[in-house]
Amino acid sequence: MGTVLREVRRFDHPGFASIRIADGVIDRVGEPDATWPKGDEVVEARGRLAIPGLVNAHTHLPMVLLRGLADDAPLSVWLEQHVWPIERALEPDDVYWCSLLALAESIRCGVVAIADMYFHSDAVARATSESGLRALLSYGMIAPSLSEGGRAELEKAERFAAAWHGKAEGRIAVAVSPHAVYTCGDDVWRGAASLAAERGLMLHTHLSETRDEVDAWRQKTGLTPPAYLENLGVLAVPTLAAHCVHVDAADIDILARNGVRVAHCPKSNAKLGSGIAPVRAMRDRGVRVAIGTDGAASNDRLDVLEELRFACLVARALSEDARSLSSRDALSLATTEGRLALNLPKAGIEPGDPADVVLMDVEGSHTAPPHDARSTLAFASQASDVTDVFVGGRPLLRDRRLLTIDEERVQSEVARLAKRLRRD
Numbered sequence: 001m002g003t004v005l006r007e008v009r010r011f012d013h014p015g016f017a018s019i020r021i022a023d024g025v026i027d028r029v030g031e032p033d034a035t036w037p038k039g040d041e042v043v044e045a046r047g048r049l050a051i052p053g054l055v056n057a058h059t060h061l062p063m064v065l066l067r068g069l070a071d072d073a074p075l076s077v078w079l080e081q082h083v084w085p086i087e088r089a090l091e092p093d094d095v096y097w098c099s100l101l102a103l104a105e106s107i108r109c110g111v112v113a114i115a116d117m118y119f120h121s122d123a124v125a126r127a128t129s130e131s132g133l134r135a136l137l138s139y140g141m142i143a144p145s146l147s148e149g150g151r152a153e154l155e156k157a158e159r160f161a162a163a164w165h166g167k168a169e170g171r172i173a174v175a176v177s178p179h180a181v182y183t184c185g186d187d188v189w190r191g192a193a194s195l196a197a198e199r200g201l202m203l204h205t206h207l208s209e210t211r212d213e214v215d216a217w218r219q220k221t222g223l224t225p226p227a228y229l230e231n232l233g234v235l236a237v238p239t240l241a242a243h244c245v246h247v248d249a250a251d252i253d254i255l256a257r258n259g260v261r262v263a264h265c266p267k268s269n270a271k272l273g274s275g276i277a278p279v280r281a282m283r284d285r286g287v288r289v290a291i292g293t294d295g296a297a298s299n300d301r302l303d304v305l306e307e308l309r310f311a312c313l314v315a316r317a318l319s320e321d322a323r324s325l326s327s328r329d330a331l332s333l334a335t336t337e338g339r340l341a342l343n344l345p346k347a348g349i350e351p352g353d354p355a356d357v358v359l360m361d362v363e364g365s366h367t368a369p370p371h372d373a374r375s376t377l378a379f380a381s382q383a384s385d386v387t388d389v390f391v392g393g394r395p396l397l398r399d400r401r402l403l404t405i406d407e408e409r410v411q412s413e414v415a416r417l418a419k420r421l422r423r424d
């Protein structure tokens with residue numbers, strides 16, 4: 001038995017069509033006739049816009065706990081006095097509940113897949129598995145060298161990969177995550193790359209996020225972070241690199257020739273005062289750019305629609321050119337490019353595509369009249385317009401009701417945790 005989404009608009013076609021989902025894929029699209037199987041569940045969705053689900057290519061789910069905490073403190077004070085003491089006190093169960101809160105928010109934002117990096121990764125994976133989302137998950141390693149904690153970090157990453165790669169009906173993949181060039185020594189990086197190569201995993205890291213990072217790295221090694229990683233040989237492994245804000249033309253060539261996929265996180269970069277990545281220049285040189293929210297501590301939302309709107313606006317403002325990121329391009333960062341960044345098969349709204357489908361209400365006052373679906377999505381729609389989310393054909397949100405996460409319970413567990421941490 002399948003599910004038929006009746007009379008939706010498709011974001012890339014005029015008029016109405018019905019979409020039949022069966023066995024996790026889109027089976028038919030068009031006007032139902034006598035050849036369509038009988039007995040399907042029918043979702044009356046007339047007028048709703050059907051889009052491929054969105055991808056958040058870089059986040060730290062459990063950091064929703066830190067949302068709105070000491071927002072205006074300088075980075076070092078914020079990290080040393082607020083973020084790290086709380087993170088040190090977190091137990092796996094805390095990370096589990098915070099992950100579920102972040103996943104609930106993600107589903108409500110029309111997200112079908114996320115790339116996460118954190119610790120207590122088993123708890124993140126357990127929550128993700130229950131949520132029904134797709135994910136590229138990793139344990140974020142921090143160690144100055146193999147002999148100073150690096151071996152233990154690699155063992156944790158390896159155990160996590162053995163436990164979760166390919167699990168949750170194949171929805172979860174695992175990546176190996178040295179946190180950044182400045183938090184992991186070169187032998188740790190080499191170890192991470194060989195672990196990833198041996199197991200057929202990707203690398204997921206932070207790269208050239210701030211001017212200070214790049215300046216310090218040049219001083220220390222004579223190389224920019226991308227050149228340093230290329231020199232180490234680790235970019236031979238498929239790599240997802242968050243940020244890439246301070247990259248010059250030579251860096252962009254390095255990213256392009258190594259097929260590095262970039263997760264552009266413009267709101268986090270703006271909030272922390274880091275700058276804005278040169279998305280247009282990277283795309284022009286053939287670098288694949290996806291979009292990420294980063295953790296909620298530096299965003300504060302996991303709202304990919306808002307992220308892509310901000311990406312468009314800021315790219316145009318900085319370049320003084322309205323053509324620098326079109327609404328079509330922005331949408332592809334959050335869909336096609338996001339899927340590529342996470343190594344997921346492509347998904348549109350065509351027969352044979354994985355049924356990772358999101359329905360949106362585009363009949364609100366703030367989206368009327370519907371001239372062009374792509375423009376509406378990129379500039380006018382908001383997360384609360386998302387009504388239904390399907391991942392692999394399984395409904396996770398129906399008529400704005402979450403089906404896989406008990407949102408009330410999750411919110412009260414996280415509230416209790418925040419209270420406990422304030423007391424500690």
Ligand SMILES: [Zn+2]
Binds near residue numbers: 059206294
């Ligand atoms: Zn990050």
